[in-house]
Amino acid sequence: MEYAxxxxxxxxxxxxxxKANSSLLDVLRNQLFVTSPxxxxxxxxxxxxxxxxxxxxxxxxxxLALTVEGKxxxxxxxxxxxxQIHPLQQAFHEHYAAQCGFCTPGVILVAKALLDKNPKxxxxxxxxxxxxxxxxxxxxxxxxxxxxxVAEANK
Amino acid sequence: MGVVVGKRIPRYDGLQHVTGRTQFVDDVSYPNMxxxxxxxxxxxxxxxxxxxxxxAEKTPGVAAVLTAKDVPANQYGFSNDQPVLAEKGVRFKGxxxxxxxxxxxxxxxxxxxxxxxxxxxxxxxxxxxxAMKPDTPRVRPEGNLWMFGEVPYRRIRxxxxxxxxxxxxxxxxxxxxxxxxxxxxxxxxxxxxxxxANGVIxxxxxxxxxxxxxxxxxxxxxxxxxxxxxIGGTVGGGFGSKNDMHADHITSLLALKTGKPVKWRWTRExxxxxxxxxxxxxxxxxxxxxxxxxxxxxxxxxxxxxxAYGSLNPYVVDKHCFLVCGxxxxxxxxxxxxxxxxxxxxxxxxxxxxITPASFSNEVQMDKIAEAVGKDPWEIRFINAVRDGDxxxxxxxxxxxxxxxxxxxxxxxxxxxLPDHLMAMSSEKKEV
Numbered sequence: 242m243e244y245a246x247x248x249x250x251x252x253x254x255x256x257x258x259x260k261a262n263s264s265l266l267d268v269l270r271n272q273l274f275v276t277s278p279x280x281x282x283x284x285x286x287x288x289x290x291x292x293x294x295x296x297x298x299x300x301x302x303x304x305l306a307l308t309v310e311g312k313x314x315x316x317x318x319x320x321x322x323x324x325q326i327h328p329l330q331q332a333f334h335e336h337y338a339a340q341c342g343f344c345t346p347g348v349i350l351v352a353k354a355l356l357d358k359n360p361k362x363x364x365x366x367x368x369x370x371x372x373x374x375x376x377x378x379x380x381x382x383x384x385x386x387x388x389x390x391v392a393e394a395n396k
Numbered sequence: 397m398g399v400v401v402g403k404r405i406p407r408y409d410g411l412q413h414v415t416g417r418t419q420f421v422d423d424v425s426y427p428n429m430x431x432x433x434x435x436x437x438x439x440x441x442x443x444x445x446x447x448x449x450x451x452a453e454k455t456p457g458v459a460a461v462l463t464a465k466d467v468p469a470n471q472y473g474f475s476n477d478q479p480v481l482a483e484k485g486v487r488f489k490g491x492x493x494x495x496x497x498x499x500x501x502x503x504x505x506x507x508x509x510x511x512x513x514x515x516x517x518x519x520x521x522x523x524x525x526x527a528m529k530p531d532t533p534r535v536r537p538e539g540n541l542w543m544f545g546e547v548p549y550r551r552i553r554x555x556x557x558x559x560x561x562x563x564x565x566x567x568x569x570x571x572x573x574x575x576x577x578x579x580x581x582x583x584x585x586x587x588x589x590x591x592x593a594n595g596v597i598x599x600x601x602x603x604x605x606x607x608x609x610x611x612x613x614x615x616x617x618x619x620x621x622x623x624x625x626x627i628g629g630t631v632g633g634g635f636g637s638k639n640d641m642h643a644d645h646i647t648s649l650l651a652l653k654t655g656k657p658v659k660w661r662w663t664r665e666x667x668x669x670x671x672x673x674x675x676x677x678x679x680x681x682x683x684x685x686x687x688x689x690x691x692x693x694x695x696x697x698x699x700x701x702x703x704a705y706g707s708l709n710p711y712v713v714d715k716h717c718f719l720v721c722g723x724x725x726x727x728x729x730x731x732x733x734x735x736x737x738x739x740x741x742x743x744x745x746x747x748x749x750x751i752t753p754a755s756f757s758n759e760v761q762m763d764k765i766a767e768a769v770g771k772d773p774w775e776i777r778f779i780n781a782v783r784d785g786d787x788x789x790x791x792x793x794x795x796x797x798x799x800x801x802x803x804x805x806x807x808x809x810x811x812x813x814l815p816d817h818l819m820a821m822s823s824e825k826k827e828v
Contacts, residue, residue: 276423277416279632281582282664289582317416330414334406342413343582343632349414377581377633 248309250275251319259306266290266301269316277317277346281375288374291347292316298354300373317346320353328391329353336387340378348374352388360395367392420632421600422586422661429588430459432646432660433504435494435511436670437486441535441739442515444485444493451510452496457503460653462495467649468618473640475706477536478742480616480645486515487535487704488741490670497650497658520739524678524701527736535704535737542702542710542735550717550733554789557684560693560728564684568768572681572757576701577674579746583632584667589647590657592625597648601628604638616645617652624648636745640672640707675709675743676701677750679720679757684728689771691780693728696720700743700750702735707744709735716750721789722758723799724780729789777803778818783826797823 243258250273259268266283269275269292278301281289285303292301293315320327329349332338339345348371355362355370362370367388368381376384412418449461464470464483472478482493494511498504521527527540534540541548561567588600597617603609606628614621631638643660650658662671677700684693698716702709717733746752762780766773781799788794800823807814821827 270422271425274425276419279420279582280422280661281584281632284664287582317414321415326411326415333414334410337404337407337410339407339410339413341583341631341633342409342418343420345413346416375582377579377635 244307246307246310248311249313251315261305261307263306264302265292265304265306265309265314268306269301269314275316275318279343279347281343286375287344288347288351288371289344291350291374293350293354296354296357298351315350317349320349327353328394329356329388332387332390333384336383336390338379338383338387340376344374344376348376348384352391356388356391356395360392362392364389418630420583420630421588421602422583422659424588424600425659426588426590426657429657429659430497430499430650430654431501431504432495432497432650432658433501433508434492434646434660434666435496435508435513436666437482437489437491437493437513437515439486439515439517440489441520442486442517444482445514445516446512447493448512449494451512452494452507455498455503455507455510457499458496458507459499459656460497460650461507462497462646462649462653463493466653467616469616472612472616472645473705474708474744475710478705478707480649488670488739490666490741491704492646492670495646495650495660497654497656522738522740524676524699524734524736524738527738528699528734535739540737542706542713542737544710544713544735548734550713550731550735552717552729552731552733552789554726554787554791555693555728557693557695557728557730561682561684563686564692565687566685566768568681568683568685568761568765570681570761570764572677572679572753572760574674574677574753574756576676576740576743577746578668578671579633579635579637579674581633581635581637584664585638585642585662585671586660587643587647588657588659589644589651591651591655596623596625597651598625598627599644599648601626601644602631602634602638603628603641603644604631604634604636609641609644612641613645613648617648635747636674636749637671639745640742642671670741672707672742672744673703674746674752675703675712677716677753677757679753681757681761683761683765685765685769687769689765689769689776689779691724691726691765694721694726695730696732698731698733698754700733700735701740702737703740703743704737705742706735707742708749709743712743712745712750715748716754718790719751720754720758722755722762723782724762724777725782725786726780726789731789774803774807774812774814774818778821781821781823783823799823
């Protein structure tokens, strides 16, 4: 049994038929071929699948797809304007905050959710905000540096 | 000034990563692609009496069910001792016995749950020390110890340790243990295989060593190398967990059997249960030390818990033994490094092939030595540091050594003022 689901994905309306037990992550990846949210732990522990739902960072692997009816879902594919990447993306690139790149889309979205609410966070607030995102390559210093660089520019 | 040296250049893949456009293996999909799930052994050790896949095969949406009988050469791995799918028996809980390809993951899982396997359970062995005893049940028919040539341990001898112990003022004996450790890389095991019209199999692989895996897979499938095209190099974290082939053989076999593209993505639970791990170590040290802190003899028995199959364990034991004396000049050395099989998931490479546990135990031992002779830990490391012309336990004459210089810089960076007699030392000469 499948159900009709309509929501806004990266600013564009989408309609898709989904099973009641499908996660938002599976629908994004396997049905809509939006692959930046990653399937890693699949239990809401690592943050690699994070997306924005109406501006809030959420682990899409433990979000039932049907719960986003009528909502705005954003992935990193939807960041930036035209050919211009988002300042957070630029900062992650310049500060070498991505090594293997698997956790990167999720961390950028969590950082965006933070900065949209709190444009001038302290380093501690940034550290707290990304505490749900695991990175196994870099440690977190460069990631925090990148987010702080954007935060500093807001000051 | 050079173009690159001394400068920070942008990462070639940085923009791909931050825009989410990097294509990892799980991001590859094809129309009509099949998905795989595996039946894994619920028992730790036992004989397989019967495998009944009839109900799985009848499940609507199932395209193929793969068992050991479908594997042309069902033996592979770095020690060439591991089945692709277990046939006669299992050696660890989670060992794969059947693989199912179906239209989606749910259907494949449903079919897996209809598989019935009868086992004659046997007594497993978990403790490597127990496994080393002659009366302990065998993990593998060849015995529980890996043979390094004619002896069941990697043997390293330099000088005469017993003479060294007699000359010593203090004996420092300690046992160090590390536990099994998963790499916990964010990208789990995943593979996509597609059979091309010309008979070539294209494999999107997470392999950390695609050429070695191409060779292993050619052996399993009994096909020439030019039938296998590996697309790799984009890995979402590996740390040694992807030096062993975990999925590419199964997807390739199922692509051959069905003619359709096939994807297998392990769950995190499978990753923890059945992928390779850094095996546990037991490291028993006996060091003979002079009152001034010089180590004159070191005897070590190092035991590696290899788990159920050989994999890279013998190589890991080699590297461990070659480097367990650390960067210290010890004139009399005796090392026996054992590779012991137990009924646990397979151990293999992780971050330094056994050197990390060696460094951990060796450096803690250096601090214990400092404590035993009442000297500063820096002093112990300086006076035992290897210098130009020193010979290692494996009889390598060292040149261009810079340990003392490095330690001076490290002390400086840590804000530690070293005494003058240490600052006067150099790698180029020894104090008399």
